[in-house]
Amino acid sequence: MDAILSGQLLAAALVTGALYALTALGLNLVYGTMRLLNVAHGDLVMIGAYVAFWAFTLLALSPLLSLLGSAALAALLGLALYYGLFRRLLDGGKAAQRLEANSLLLFFGVSVIVQNLAALQFTSTPRGFQYLDEVYHFGNISVTGNRIAAFLVAIAICLGVMAFLRFHVTGLAIKALIQRRDAAAIVGVNIERVQILTLCLGFATASVAGALVSMTEQISPFMGFPFTIAAFVVIILGGLGNITGGIAAGFLLGLLETYGVALTSSAYRSILIYGVFVLILLVRPQGLLGGRRIVR
Amino acid sequence: MKATAALLSILVLAFAALPLGAGDYFIGVGLSVLMYVALTQSWTVLSGMTGYVSLGHVVFYGLGGYVAALAWGTVPLAAIIPLAGIAAFALAATIGSPALRVRGPYFVILTFGLAELVKYIVIVIEGWLGKFSRVMFGAPGLDTLYYIMLALAAAATILTLSVRRSRFGQGLRAIRENEEAAETVGVPTVRFKLLAFGLSAIIPGMVGSVMVLRSTYFEPAQLFDPVVSFSIVTMAVVGGSDDVMGPLLGAAGFVVLSELLWANAPQLYMIFLGLLLILFVLFVPEGMSGKLFPARRRGAR
Amino acid sequence: MIRNLSLAIAATAALATAASAESVKIGFSIAKTGLFAAGAPSQLNAYELWREQVNAKGGLNVAGKKMMVEFVQYDDQSNPGNAVKIYEKLITDDKVNLLLAPWGTPHHFAVAAVLEKYKFPMVGNTAASVQLREIKAGYIWFPTSTIPDKMAVEMVKLLKANGYKTAALINNVLPFAKEFKAAIVPELKKSGIELKVSEEYPPDIKDMTAMLSKVKAASPQAVIVLSYPSDSVLYAKQAKEIGISAPFQFVAIGPTIDFYSKAVGPAANGFVTMGHWSPHKAEWKRAKPFYDAYVKKFNEKPDYLDTVLSYMSCEILEQAVAKAGLDKEKIRQAISTMTFDTINGPVKFQGVQNAITPTAFLQIQGDELQIIWPKSIATSSFKAKTGW
Numbered sequence: 001m002d003a004i005l006s007g008q009l010l011a012a013a014l015v016t017g018a019l020y021a022l023t024a025l026g027l028n029l030v031y032g033t034m035r036l037l038n039v040a041h042g043d044l045v046m047i048g049a050y051v052a053f054w055a056f057t058l059l060a061l062s063p064l065l066s067l068l069g070s071a072a073l074a075a076l077l078g079l080a081l082y083y084g085l086f087r088r089l090l091d092g093g094k095a096a097q098r099l100e101a102n103s104l105l106l107f108f109g110v111s112v113i114v115q116n117l118a119a120l121q122f123t124s125t126p127r128g129f130q131y132l133d134e135v136y137h138f139g140n141i142s143v144t145g146n147r148i149a150a151f152l153v154a155i156a157i158c159l160g161v162m163a164f165l166r167f168h169v170t171g172l173a174i175k176a177l178i179q180r181r182d183a184a185a186i187v188g189v190n191i192e193r194v195q196i197l198t199l200c201l202g203f204a205t206a207s208v209a210g211a212l213v214s215m216t217e218q219i220s221p222f223m224g225f226p227f228t229i230a231a232f233v234v235i236i237l238g239g240l241g242n243i244t245g246g247i248a249a250g251f252l253l254g255l256l257e258t259y260g261v262a263l264t265s266s267a268y269r270s271i272l273i274y275g276v277f278v279l280i281l282l283v284r285p286q287g288l289l290g291g292r293r294i295v296r
Numbered sequence: 297m298k299a300t301a302a303l304l305s306i307l308v309l310a311f312a313a314l315p316l317g318a319g320d321y322f323i324g325v326g327l328s329v330l331m332y333v334a335l336t337q338s339w340t341v342l343s344g345m346t347g348y349v350s351l352g353h354v355v356f357y358g359l360g361g362y363v364a365a366l367a368w369g370t371v372p373l374a375a376i377i378p379l380a381g382i383a384a385f386a387l388a389a390t391i392g393s394p395a396l397r398v399r400g401p402y403f404v405i406l407t408f409g410l411a412e413l414v415k416y417i418v419i420v421i422e423g424w425l426g427k428f429s430r431v432m433f434g435a436p437g438l439d440t441l442y443y444i445m446l447a448l449a450a451a452a453t454i455l456t457l458s459v460r461r462s463r464f465g466q467g468l469r470a471i472r473e474n475e476e477a478a479e480t481v482g483v484p485t486v487r488f489k490l491l492a493f494g495l496s497a498i499i500p501g502m503v504g505s506v507m508v509l510r511s512t513y514f515e516p517a518q519l520f521d522p523v524v525s526f527s528i529v530t531m532a533v534v535g536g537s538d539d540v541m542g543p544l545l546g547a548a549g550f551v552v553l554s555e556l557l558w559a560n561a562p563q564l565y566m567i568f569l570g571l572l573l574i575l576f577v578l579f580v581p582e583g584m585s586g587k588l589f590p591a592r593r594r595g596a597r
Numbered sequence: 598m599i600r601n602l603s604l605a606i607a608a609t610a611a612l613a614t615a616a617s618a619e620s621v622k623i624g625f626s627i628a629k630t631g632l633f634a635a636g637a638p639s640q641l642n643a644y645e646l647w648r649e650q651v652n653a654k655g656g657l658n659v660a661g662k663k664m665m666v667e668f669v670q671y672d673d674q675s676n677p678g679n680a681v682k683i684y685e686k687l688i689t690d691d692k693v694n695l696l697l698a699p700w701g702t703p704h705h706f707a708v709a710a711v712l713e714k715y716k717f718p719m720v721g722n723t724a725a726s727v728q729l730r731e732i733k734a735g736y737i738w739f740p741t742s743t744i745p746d747k748m749a750v751e752m753v754k755l756l757k758a759n760g761y762k763t764a765a766l767i768n769n770v771l772p773f774a775k776e777f778k779a780a781i782v783p784e785l786k787k788s789g790i791e792l793k794v795s796e797e798y799p800p801d802i803k804d805m806t807a808m809l810s811k812v813k814a815a816s817p818q819a820v821i822v823l824s825y826p827s828d829s830v831l832y833a834k835q836a837k838e839i840g841i842s843a844p845f846q847f848v849a850i851g852p853t854i855d856f857y858s859k860a861v862g863p864a865a866n867g868f869v870t871m872g873h874w875s876p877h878k879a880e881w882k883r884a885k886p887f888y889d890a891y892v893k894k895f896n897e898k899p900d901y902l903d904t905v906l907s908y909m910s911c912e913i914l915e916q917a918v919a920k921a922g923l924d925k926e927k928i929r930q931a932i933s934t935m936t937f938d939t940i941n942g943p944v945k946f947q948g949v950q951n952a953i954t955p956t957a958f959l960q961i962q963g964d965e966l967q968i969i970w971p972k973s974i975a976t977s978s979f980k981a982k983t984g985w
Contacts, residue, residue, distance in 0.1 A: 008839065012806030037401060088578055100401045101349050105533055105577050108526055112570035116630060120564075124634035128830055128860020135838050135985075144838045216834055217803075218827040218860060220635045226801040229412070232405055240401075262807035266798035267420060267770060274413035281406040282394045321686040328682070416799065419770055423797065428775035431706055431728055511678040513706045515772055517632070517800070518676065558671055565672075566630055 007141040009258055015147045017254020018154035021247045023209040023227055024234035025161060026202035032178035032241030033198045034090060036103040040111035041231050042224030044074050044203050047114070048210025049219045050122065056129050063131060064149060067211035074207035075200035081110065082199050090195065111224070118221035127219040146215035153212055157205060158247045165243060174198055178241045206231075233277045239287030249288065300540065304453060307544070311446050315439050325555055327442050327510070330449040332547035334503050335524075336531045337452035337540070341459050342496035343529075344537035346489055347472035348396065349404045351525050352411030356384040356497040358520035360504030362418055365430045365514035373436060373509075377444065377502050384501025385494050387414075392493040396486070399475075408522065415520035422516060430514040441510050445503070452499045456540050459495070468492055534576045536583020545584040621657055621923070623648075624669040624687035625697035626704075631675030635826065637700045639854060639900035640723055643907035644668070644697060646887075646894055647915075657915065660922030669693055677707035684711045694923050698722050698910060700903075702773060705729075705737070712736035718929040720913045722906040726776055732949060738932055740909050740944055740951045743871045743902070745773070747956040749780035752821075752847065753788045755869075755958065755970050759979060761818040761845055765794035767808055767832075768823035774849065777823050793817050802828060805835045812841060819845040826851040833861040833868070837985040844981035845869065852961055853901035865961050867982030872959035874905040874941045875968045875976045883912075883940040901959060901966050909939040942974075 027041045048070035055066035085106055089099060132145035164171035173194045176184040185191055209227075217223075230253070238249030253273070260272045280287065314326045335357065343349045360380035367376050391410060398406050422428070459465045467488045470478035479485050508514050527550070535546020553572070557565030580587055625644070628637040648666045656663035669691050673679040680699045687693045688711070696719040699708060705724035709732050712719050721739045727746050729739055756764070764785060768774040775797075785792050793815040796808050805828075812820060820843045822832050829851030836846070851857050852870040876888035887908060891899040899905065916937050921927035936945040936953075943953050958970045960979060967977035 006810065008810055009807060012804050016804045035401075037404070085574065085578065101404070102577050102581065104351070104404065105529065106574055108530070109570040109573035109577070112573075113567050116564075116566040116570070119630060119634060120567075123638050124629070125638040126635045126826055126830075126854070126856050126860075128856055130860070130862040130864075133834065133837070133862065133864070135840070142838055142840055144834065147838070216831075218635075218830045218856075220827075222631065222634055223827075226803075230803075233409075236402075236405065258804060258807055262810075266767075266796055266802060266805070266808050267423065269802060270416040270799045271413065271420065274409050274416060277409045278406065278413055281398055281402055281409065285398055285402045319689040321682070321690040324682040324685050419799075423770060423775065426779065428772035428779070429703065429726075429728075431731070433731070435710075507678060511681055511707050512710055513677050513703050515703060517771070518703065521676075523631075 007139065009262060011141050011143050013255045013258035014251070015143075015151045015254075016258060017251035018151045018158070019209060019213060019250075020230055020234050020253050021158050021250025022154040022205060022212070024231040024238075024246050024250050025158060025243070026204070026206040026209075027231040028202075028235045028238070028241065028243055028246040029161075029174070029198050029205075030202040031235065032243070033174060033181075034086070034103075034195055035099055036086065036089075036107070037100055038107045038202075039104055039228055040107040040114060040224075041206055042226065042228030043111050043114045044077075044206035044224075045210035045213065045227045046118065046219070046221065046224040047074060047077070048207030049214035049217075049223070050118065050127075050210075051207070052211035052214040053127050053129060053219050056131060063211045063215055064153065067153070067208045070207040070211040071204035074203040078200040078203035079196065082196050085110075086199070115221050115224065122221065124221055128217070129214075131215050144216075150212040150215060154209070157208060161201075161205070162244060162247065170194065170197060175243075178243075230273075233273060235287075236277060236280055236285075237288055242287060245287055252288075300457070303541075308446070308450055311449075312443075315442055320438060323438055323442055325551060327438070327445055329548050329551045330442070330445040331503055331507060332527070332531055332551060333449040333544055334445065334452040334499050335528050336535070336543035336547055337449070337456045338496045338499040339528050340496075340532060340537045340543060341456055342492045344532065344542075345459065345465060345468035345472060346492055348489065348493075349529070350407040350496070351404050351529060352407030352409070352522075353496070353500055353528055354520055354522060354524040355407075355411035355414045356387065356500040357504035357507070357524060358411075358415065358418070358516070359387055360384050360501030361508035361514060361519045362504075362516070363501070364505035364508045365432065368430075368432045368435075368509070377505050380505035381498040381502040384497040384504075388494040388497035389490065392490045393486075396489045396493060408525070411520060411522065411525060415516055418516045418520065428515075432509060432512045432514070435509040435512045438510075441506050444506055448499055448502055448506070453540060453544070455495065455499070456543075459492075460540065464488065464491070530573055532583070533581075534573070534583055536585030536587075538582065539585040541588075542583050542585035545588070549584065619664055620667040621659060621664040621695065622667050622669055622691070622693040623695045623697055624684075624691055624693035626671045626673040626680050626683040626687075626699045628675040628700050628704075629672035633675040633701050636723075636903065639903035640700050640907040642891070642895055643899070643904045644911065646891055647908055647911040649894070650890065651915065658919040660919065673699060673704065675701075677703045680704045681707050681711055684708050688715050688717055695914060695918065695928075697914070698724075698907075702726050702729075705739075706732070709737050716929075717925055718932060720910040720932060722910040723903050725773065727780070729949060736929065738913075738946045738949050738951075740913065740939075740941075740946075740954070741906055742873050742951055742954045742956045744950075744956070745777040745780040748777065748871065748958075749784045751956045751970065752781065752958070753784045753790065755979065756790060756819055756845065757788055759845065759981075761790065763791045763793055763815070763817040764819040764821060765812045765815055765817040765843075766792060766821040766823070767794070767796045767798065767805075767812065769800055769825050769828055770797050771800055771825060774823035774825070777849065781821065790819070798828070800825065800828070802831065805831055806839065809835055809839045809841060813839050817843055819843060819847070821847045823849045824851065825849075826854060826857070829857065830860050833864045837864045840985075842984070844983070845979075846982055847958075850902075853903075853959065853966060855897040855900065858961070858964075864985050866963065867961065867980065869958050869960045869969070869979070870966075872901045872905075872966065873954055873957040873968070873974070874901050875959070875966065877965075877976055878942070878968070878974065881940060881942045883938070887940045905941060909941055909944065912939045913937045913944065 051070040052063040052066050055061040134145050135142050165175050173189045234249045235246050238245030261269050315323050363380045363383045364376050467483040470483050531546030531550050536542035628634050651657050651666050656665040671683045698721045700723050702724040705721045718736045721737050725741050725743045768778045794812050829848045847869045852868050853872050876884045917928050917931035921931040945953050959966045960969045968975050969979045
């Protein structure tokens, strides 16, 4: 029982939660504004992780710096995908009618391509590196330096995006697009520009999450899928398109996972997560924190 | 109508004749094609007709396989396969009621989540039973399994055809066009959706039991692999889900293409498949059958 | 006249060499994509190195005749069902002369049935399960000695030899780890070592803090972590964070792969793991040259477990074919009866299993992996882990 009340668990839950929140942030932005189901989201995390790994191994660059590179690369990818694929889908026409189902398949195709390109280029041999791995002690809580750094960066970005959405003109435009797409056009929002920006921002944040996890986890071409799942669970929990909800839900999931596991057993971790996921969808699809009723 | 029946009969005969002349490798390829035909046709009974896209259909396949793995050795083959189908139907009936109340993309994600949930439950159950993997010795040979699969593929096709032609099918299409409107005109939407869900589960369950005997090895993480669900949806999109020929084209095209690419571009074939999928979604959303047989598309009016 | 004769001889010799520049086709499938793709490169690299070396010597010795080696390989996408199809294709369609093994236990099981059907012998490598013994001896053999039940017995011996009395065990729910756990729990009980914590976790676990806190609170002398590479990395980083101070820490899969030391660094010092090879055993004459050649070609160390086993399976095949040629029955006879000289010393099969190589353990000591058990092949002795 002491273990449950310990600060150590809380610290772990917070770090895990912050990373969940950051990972899901991009997915939420993209879905909220464009209704695109990005099942390649986790692969963006993978790309970010590889950028950080190679930057560290070849250039001795800290992941905290190279995450900018990760973000830039992902944003470029977003741009390319937008002009190459999604423009057509978002414009109307035959394919646009079944937008969500089609976006799912499109992103699935993208995912397959990205994963296999990575495997081709980097081989599937797993990678890893050590950075900031001294352990710091605060009372009877010990945390590794890289986890503290990951936590701080993740929180900063989440708060930054929240502030952006609330106070900056473009951020407000994004929010408008999420809430009432048709109305947004009427009040003069340049839909296309906002969409491009959101896609790039969404991709970039996922990639930064990748750079952060690369410090603590194994890196391989097919590592993305669990991150995609986690992101979907988080955005459902928080309500699709609800950015603040998603961030809170990320932390909630971190807490649930850590304490749920402590109370039962790690063996039940996945059942716990998927169980909650399914339950939410069945009982309250608009999410724990989402307000609007779902209209198809 | 006559043309479809004739075409299908010819196909059945062709597939039936395959093992007589071809080597094991080609029979194996034929088995894969038939497997995906069976899976995809069944899937369209739900997702093609009602518009409720299931991304978790592997759960029925996996469950059927698990039933076979559990029963192998104690229950004869002739009983295992129907048992697998019944188990799948039971699962669909149980989760269908709450699940089908959820709409649109939520349903899609929900089916995916359900499949994963069941997978992890099976892993825990296997843990309690003290088993980490199961090997099935004395499994039936390739030829037997091939003919069983042919029967399943034929059954799935007939199922799809009958549903399409029935009032039940009309009701399903009405649900796809506008569920509220369908309700207003008296379509028993809840019951119909549930029935479609159940029907779409039976054959995948049986297919799962056959395939687990084919690989003679069962392990939950592999049998409940989400890639199967994605492949079904891919084939339906590429082949077209509005026509009974769609899944046939999709399955055959996909499997044959995979086999060709594998052999000649081993590293790149997955990339080609990904590109192909993207091209189809963007440029041919009605699928191959939509392009090849546009006149065959029946409206719901 | 003598001139004509020597010309004739030269011409015949030239013809003979030209004829023997035929190639021998060797087929296999490997997980290039999917769940197991991260593990497969260790194996594929071994195959590639072997082929390169054999061809550099003029080709494979096929009962006296030299033939260049050509691979026919496919990606099974980590799906044993695909492996079955591929091996059927290799045998009936591509008509390969010889076969090498796919990666992983499930694939070996799946393929065994195909080998039996076509009476085609194949030397396995990266497979380890008690269930292997249930496969009828005949067309597949397993050189590995890392079989869970034997390892359980040996590990308990090792623990007792060091006087350890308490243990904690955490394991991944994937088959091999679970099998290992099922073997070791009763052995611990039998020997009076108290198992204070026993927890399982799913393969995609992201945080072990809760589990490791329990382990730390129990203060066991031995921590047994039955993990796969990605969770092995997680364990090292998080056990260091929490500060687990057990002198004996066993990490099942991962430490033998080169990337592990790069990912985890000095924290892994003292970890015990599965394996039975070292490049430094002088009596295994092929070991060091293999090691050097691998490092030269791939710029990293070989995986002391999978790469070694894969290379051994190639050596066994090579030696069998040198004696028996390409006739399948003769090869089968040769593999079943010969004693082979491999980079891991001598290997001889009894039924499907390797009767000579003992079940052993390695330990990361500084920069190297040493064999620390059993004493008969040890290159160093066990050193308790003292901090991170």
